[in-house]
Amino acid sequence: MSNWVSIIEAFRREKKLGSWGVIGESHYDQIAARCGPDELRELKQRLLDLDAAETEIPEWDGDASDDIWRARQMFTAILRYHGVDN
Numbered sequence: 001m002s003n004w005v006s007i008i009e010a011f012r013r014e015k016k017l018g019s020w021g022v023i024g025e026s027h028y029d030q031i032a033a034r035c036g037p038d039e040l041r042e043l044k045q046r047l048l049d050l051d052a053a054e055t056e057i058p059e060w061d062g063d064a065s066d067d068i069w070r071a072r073q074m075f076t077a078i079l080r081y082h083g084v085d086n
Contacts, residue, residue, distance in 0.1 A: 050071060
């Protein structure tokens, strides 16, 4: 079972980011180091889910598009850290 949500919640608490603070690219390696095979599988699935969700976003909703872009960037960076193609 994946601990992805717990990893992100703990990281946000440690960095005092709150629930909605943006996690900067400079932190991706720190998060990636906490991820194991279960989390990597979950991130690969989440990337597929983001692809599907992106098709449902209205053109006027730039905030949602930005959120998906940021999530995709982080998930891809974490997978790349572990040498996994997405």
